[in-house]
Structure formats: C-alpha cells, structure tokens
Amino acid sequence: MLVQIAWRNIWRNKTRSFVVIGSIVIGLWASIFILAFAWGLYKNNIDESVNRQLSHIQIHHPEFTHQQESKFVIEHSDSILSLLQKDDRVQAASARTITKGMITSPTTATGVTVYGISPAAEEKQIGLNENLIEGDYFESGKSNEIFIGEKLAKKLKIKLRSKVVVTFTDIESNMVSAAFRVGGIYRSRNLSLDEVNVYVQKQSLDNLLGLKPSESNELAILLKNESALDSFNSDVQLMVPHKKVEDWMDLSPELELVIESFHLYTYIITGIILLALTFGIVNTMLMSVLERIRELGMLMAIGLNKKKIFTMIMLETLFLTLIGCPVGLLVGWLSVLVLGSIGINIAIFSEGLASYGFSSIIYPALDSQNYWTVAIMCLITALLSAIYPAFRALQLNPAESIRKI
C-alpha cells in the first residue's frame, strides 16, 4: 500500500516528476557521452601505440630486455616467424634486429636506436611507408639506406640523401662504423620516438653486427583480434619456452596506467555530474515534502509511524531515480552505439592532437564495466538524494504540521 501511495504521489505533480526524471536522464546521458568520447580518444591513442610501436606481443631473449645488447638473440627466428605467420589469429609478424648506437652528421652526433627491419613485413606494423614525408620506402634496394625522423633530421641538420655515419658495437664487442645515406624522412604520431628511432634493412644491420640471417632480437606479432591475446600469449610461451614473451601491457606499463586512470576519471566525472543531480533532486523532493506538511501531519495522526513516513518519501524519490537511471543509461548507450559507428570528426582540433598521437576521427566507445560503474553510482545517487527529504519529513511534529496551511 505504501508503495502504491508513493507511486501515485509522484504523479500528482507530473511536471515536477518529469523535470526530475529528465534531469537524471540528461545527467546520465552527458556523463556517459563524455566518458565514451574520452575513451574514444584514449583508445585511438592506445590502438596507435599498439599497432605501430608495440604490437600485441613481443618476443625477446630474456637478457635482451635488460641489457638491450644485440648479442642476445632469438635463434632460428625465421622458422619461428613462419610458424607464427601460419596461425590464423595472427595478422602480421616480423623479426627485427636492434642496436643502440651513435649517429653522426657533419655537424653533430646523437644517440639513436637502430632497427634492422624487413621492409615488406613492416608495412603492416611499423608502417614507416605511410609516415614518410620525404623519400621512397626502401625502393632503391640499396643496403646503405637509412630512414630517420623529421625531428632527428632537424637536430642533425641533414636532408634527404645526406650522408651519416652510425657507430655501434657488434656481438664481439668491436666498434663498428658504417656510412648510410638518408633514404627517407618520416613523421609518426609519436614525436618523441621520431627523434631516436632510425630504420635500416635487417640484412645490412645483421651483417654489420655479425648476426646470422636466421637470428634476430625481436619478434613482433600483431593479432587480428585483441580478445585472443591471452590464449595466444600462452601458446607462444609454450612454443618458445626459453624466451621472454610479453604483451603490450607488459611492454608499456604507462599505457596500462592510462587505462586505469581512465577508470578513475569515470568515477570522478560521473561523481561530479551525479552530485549536481543529487542537489537538484533533493531540492525538488524537499519542496514536495514541505508542500504536503499538513497531509503528512494527517498521516501521522491516523497512525502512520515514522518508519512508514520515511519509507514513503524514500520510495517516491527512488521511483523517480529508478525511472530516470535506466532511461538515461539507455539513451547514453544508444548514442554511443550510433556515434561509435559513425565517428566524430574533430578535424578542427586535430592539428594539435595529432602531435599527441590522436587521429582526427574519434569513435566514442565505452566498455560494460564503465556502464556498470555509472549505473551503480546512479543507484547511490538515488539513495542519497532520497534520504534527506525523507529525513526532513521525520522531523515534522504532527500537531504543528496540522496547524500549518
């Protein structure tokens, strides 16, 4: 009966109830949308890092991860690679030789990481071909071509076709110097890496280091679908038991941190919006309680105890929020669904964003965990905003309430 009375009470002032429900819907929609948009931006960034830098999984010699010396190799990496490429979960896989070295131009010198890559295989991974702003992607076939970032080119004051000398130690710890000619200049989405990563053909680097063509320092694997990551990871682990197999989250703890911090933002943003909402709801419900002082006095006089009065007012607020929350979640979910497939073009801002690794079309997205967070926080809001008006109703004294018109 109390439930029935509370339910009917909220429809006494339809406008007011719809305002409350409406503000909940808009509040939830807004928080979901903001979160989905932000997550779209993040995701963009993460995908970019995974696809172009980290890959889903990397395999190294266990010592290589610590010391970064080229002598710690994966033997028979060519046969491992061809096995991996046959797996239908794999989109692309490639082998790399890596060494730390010094690049010298006629004017300056600086430390770099030299990647020996297989040009064809890396089109799908590092994607250097797409990022070239000058020159052609290993087209000349010459073994002394080097590809450097725009930032590094500026720092070294060199241009396309300039000559540079790269110095490093081979696997026997002898100093090796080799002359390269700049075959192309690139600009990737990660400008800080552009300053340190230089690329040459794997073959030439292997020769200089003294590695066999079948050896490499890094195997990078991109999967077709990230959901296969864990199972694939353990399969690879079995395949190369003495090597270190890491997924992108192991490789880039800061990205994982980004994701965790995003969940924190979920709480903060939703919290702020819902807090504002709470004030609105409390205010409106308080108004509705104060309007009914006489009626509440009468209810107390006819034998409704405080617990029942409290429950009744709580129920009224709860009903309103419990209508508003699912509707808000639904509207939010639908708009994320629609905009997530169309995408939002932020081209006007993208100049600046590109330098942080963002692309200009954002696909808002939100995983179910965040929806749950929002839903649960909405429930908490509902309870919190219900308590105060109900509590105020308790403080009424029946005799005084009846006196008031």
Added chain:
Amino acid sequence: MKKTIIDAHNVSKTYNEKMIPVKALQDVHLHIEEGEFVALVGPSGSGKSTLLNMIGGLDEPSSGTVFVDGVEITKLPENKLIDFRLENIGFVFQSFNLIPVLTSKENIGFVLQLQKVPKKDREKRVLELLQEVGLAEKINSRPGELSGGQQQRVAVARALASKPKIILADEPTANLDSKSAANLLDIMAKLNKEEKITFLFSTHDQRVIEKARRVITLVDGKVDSDIVQTPT
C-alpha cells in the same frame, strides 16, 4: 456505572513562540465518560485545538497528565503512542483528512491495513462504513472528486474504521455549508447512539453546538463552563 474514557488532570500547555511564552492551556481538568457526545466551544485562540491534540496524543502537554481509556498517554513513548492512536482514537480535521491519491475505499482500507486486518474482512468493513455515512456509491472516487461534505463523511468513516473508543474532531464542519454540516452531525450522532462511540468535537457553529448533549466552553486556555443540555 459509566466508564471514564477521557481523564485530563491539570493540563497546561505553553508555546514559546519567538521567546514570548503563550499559555494556550492552563490547568485544564476534563472528565468524559464512555458514549458521551461533547462539543468544545470558545473564541478563536482559546485552546480548543490544543486540548484536542493533547487528548489525541499528537502533542505533549507542558505539565499535567492525560488518561485515555485508563492509559496514561502522556507517558507513552512515541512509537507506542502511534499504535495506541491507531487502535483507540479516530481523528477528523477541518480539512486535508484524506490521502488525495487514494479512493474512498482505499483511504478507509489503508487504516484497516495498518491494523493488519485481513484483506477479505477489509472489503466488507469498508463497504459497511461507507454505507453508514451514506456514500456507498462513491467507493471508487478520489477525494478531489467529492464535495467538501462528502469528504468529511468519508473522513468520519475512516476515523471509525479502526473501531476506536473515541473520535476527536477539530472543527469538522468549518468548511461545510449548513446543510452538509447538519448532515454530518446527524451521522455522528447516529454513530454515537448505535455504536456507543464517544465523540469530542470543537466548533464555532451554533447549530452544531445545539446537537451536542454536553457543551464545554474554553476561554483563554481555561474551562469557563461545562453544561449538559438536551440536543435539538
């Protein structure tokens, strides 16, 4: 021997509004027996509502004691008092008596439900009560769809629902035209006679006063006169 149903001793009530104490009741003694039909009269501000609230346990006196059916209600804790009210006292106010979102049937049924009367008996009793106040055909109307007089009659039926020993009515006819007022009083008098329910009601209306068998007059928070009369 008649049984005492209301017994008030030395009841005083002082309100401290804006630091100025208002003596609403001063040492009031009241003794009412079972089955009486009493009007409480007096000028505005004389303390009629205050006295009814003290007897009904809606408010506490500043000093003095009130017994209802032998129970010292001035000593009951809040939650016991609510249950006591539910079982023993029916209220009818000047207005806002009914829950606006409930029909006549539901308004009356609600009190029965609070008393945990089973659903089957509830239906029967609601119909009986509405018949007694002559409103059986308005069983499914909400208060907004009833006239003022009809609302007050439903309120009386609702007050009766819990089979209380007394019904306290604070100016039940104040918002009614004289015909409806007379009608309401006739119903109250009938219930008083047939069901032996004690009625104590405050009023300003001379024609209502004439229907009472005992008239207590309050002036400045004190009992000024207490007259037994023959109702017209």
